[in-house]
Amino acid sequence: MTAPLPLALITGPEDTLAERGVESVVEAVRGTEPEAEVVKLYASTYQPGELLVHASPSLFGGWTVIVAHDVDEADDALVEDLLSYLKQPADAVTLVVRHKTGNRGKKLLDLLKKQGARLIEAKAVKTEKDKTEFVKGEFRASRRRITEEAVAALVLAVGKDLRELAGACAQLVRDVEGMVEVEDVHTYYGERVETTGFKVAEAALAGNHSEAMRLLRHAMLGGLDPVPIVAVLAMQLRQVGRVAAAGRGSAGQLAKDLGMAPWQVDQARRVAQGWDGQRLGAAIEAVAQADVDVKGGIRTELAVRSPEYAVERAVLEVCRLRHTRPS
Numbered sequence: 399m400t401a402p403l404p405l406a407l408i409t410g411p412e413d414t415l416a417e418r419g420v421e422s423v424v425e426a427v428r429g430t431e432p433e434a435e436v437v438k439l440y441a442s443t444y445q446p447g448e449l450l451v452h453a454s455p456s457l458f459g460g461w462t463v464i465v466a467h468d469v470d471e472a473d474d475a476l477v478e479d480l481l482s483y484l485k486q487p488a489d490a491v492t493l494v495v496r497h498k499t500g501n502r503g504k505k506l507l508d509l510l511k512k513q514g515a516r517l518i519e520a521k522a523v524k525t526e527k528d529k530t531e532f533v534k535g536e537f538r539a540s541r542r543r544i545t546e547e548a549v550a551a552l553v554l555a556v557g558k559d560l561r562e563l564a565g566a567c568a569q570l571v572r573d574v575e576g577m578v579e580v581e582d583v584h585t586y587y588g589e590r591v592e593t594t595g596f597k598v599a600e601a602a603l604a605g606n607h608s609e610a611m612r613l614l615r616h617a618m619l620g621g622l623d624p625v626p627i628v629a630v631l632a633m634q635l636r637q638v639g640r641v642a643a644a645g646r647g648s649a650g651q652l653a654k655d656l657g658m659a660p661w662q663v664d665q666a667r668r669v670a671q672g673w674d675g676q677r678l679g680a681a682i683e684a685v686a687q688a689d690v691d692v693k694g695g696i697r698t699e700l701a702v703r704s705p706e707y708a709v710e711r712a713v714l715e716v717c718r719l720r721h722t723r724p725s
Contacts, residue, residue, distance in 0.1 A: 402427040402434075402461065404487055406494045407510045410520035414560045416496055419518035424463055427492050431461035434492075439476070441468040446475040453488040465494040470502045477503050484509050523560050526626050529553045532560065536567035537578070544570070544578040547662065550633065551580045554595055554626050555587040581661075595622075595630030602713045603634060603669045605720030610713050624692045624709040631712065632685045634669075639678055641666035677719045684719075688712035 403426070408419040427434045437452045452464055466472075466480065483493065484506075495510060497503060498520075511517065523532050530549055537544045544552075556566045566587065574582045580596075598617065601610035617627065641663055644652050649660040649667075656663070673681075691708035 400430065402430055402492050403516050404492055405484075405510055405513060405515035406492065406518065407507065407515040408494065408496045408518045408520055409498075409507070411498045411522050412520040412560065414564060415520035415523070416498075416518075419520060420465055420494055420496070422518070423492065423494050423516070427461060427463050434461040434463055436463045436465065439464065439466045441466075441472040441476055444472065444476045447479065449476070449479040449483055453483060453491050453493075455488070455490070459490070461490045461492070463492045463494065465496065467496045469495050469497045469506065470500045471498075472503065477506055480506050481509065484513060487513075526553060526557070526623070526629060529557045529560075529563060533563065533567055536564060537571065540567075540571045542571050542578065543576075545580060547580040547633075548578050548583050550626070550630060551583040551596060552587070554622070554630065555583060557626070558621065595627040596634075598627055598713060599631040599634040602631065602716040603638065603673075603720065605672065605717050607714070607717040610717055611710070614710060614713055618706055618709075624705040627709050628685060628689050628692055628712065631716070632682070632689060635678065635682050635685060635716075637662060638666045638670050638673060639675075639682065642670040642673070642675070642678070672720055677722055681716045681719045684715040685712050 403423075406419075406423045408416050410416065424434070424436055439448060439452070449464065449466070452462065456462070466476065469476065469480070480493075480495065480503075487493070495506070495515075497507060523529055530553055533544070533549050533552055552563070552566055552570070556562045569586065570578050570582060573586075595617075598610055598613045601613055614627065618624065640656050641652065644656060647655075649663040652663045653660040688708045688711065692705040
């Protein structure tokens with residue numbers, strides 16, 4: 399039987415991914431050493447020599463997994479004990495070092511890598527793109543499929559906290575059969591998404607100024623980032639444009655041709671009845687500018703006071719264009 403790996407290094411600031419990394423190491427060890435003990439050491443409470451005591455052979459034998467947390471915040475005692483341990487690693491011990499960021503303990507990190515430690519990255523998941531890729535990765539790992547719109551809805555609904563987002567993915571995988579659609583997200587998290595970008599976009603594209611602004615302001619007061627609101631608004635406009643350009647045909651056929659769900663085709667057709675190509679193009683340009691503004695890009699017009707102002711201005715412009723007579 400192959401012995402467990404003796405060393406692991408987990409780097410990066412994302413706690414949820416780091417915890418998963420620790421769990422994966424412990425699971426791997428217990429695959430061959432089912433009774434392995436797990437010992438957790440923390441930089442804030444570490445006492446000199448503590449690591450070496452736990453790494454000492456037990457009278458009862460057995461394997462020990464020692465997890466050293468927050469080494470990037472450690473004082474000299476923990477770093478020196480870790481370096482001393484690596485000079486002569488103990489038998490029947492797996493050492494896991496958790497280091498979030500920075501140069502503290504760089505010599506230690508270099509030595510761990512040199513000695514063949516298993517490397518696990520826990521990169522920050524902050525942007526909407528990061529969260530979207532995280533959700534897709536969760537579903538790939540579960541060998542399940544989810545639509546792009548459902549991914550966007552899920553990120554908007556529970557994307558503030560990665561742990562909660564991971565839990566939502568797990569629930570949908572467990573409870574929904576087949577492809578996960580946006581309706582499924584609404585079923586489980588409807589109260590959270592009813593004031594998000596989807597509802598804002600729906601009201602704006604219908605030209606419902608008061609409702610769009612009410613939903614938008616409520617969403618932002620609730621802490622929703624302007625970036626996903628703009629992203630959903632842009633996605634909805636693009637869908638309307640694609641369906642309008644595709645012309646006639648059954649919803650099922652257009653859905654297949656355009657890579658959309660039939661209900662999305664029907665919805666886009668209803669919205670498209672109030673738009674023409676020129677005004678739709680102007681709306682897309684307004685939202686594209688808002689996308690640049692909320693992400694801190696170079697302003698091509700008068701400086702935008704805040705991301706919130708940028709998305710509000712875009713929503714107002716979409717509403718205005720909806721009611722502008724075709725030229």
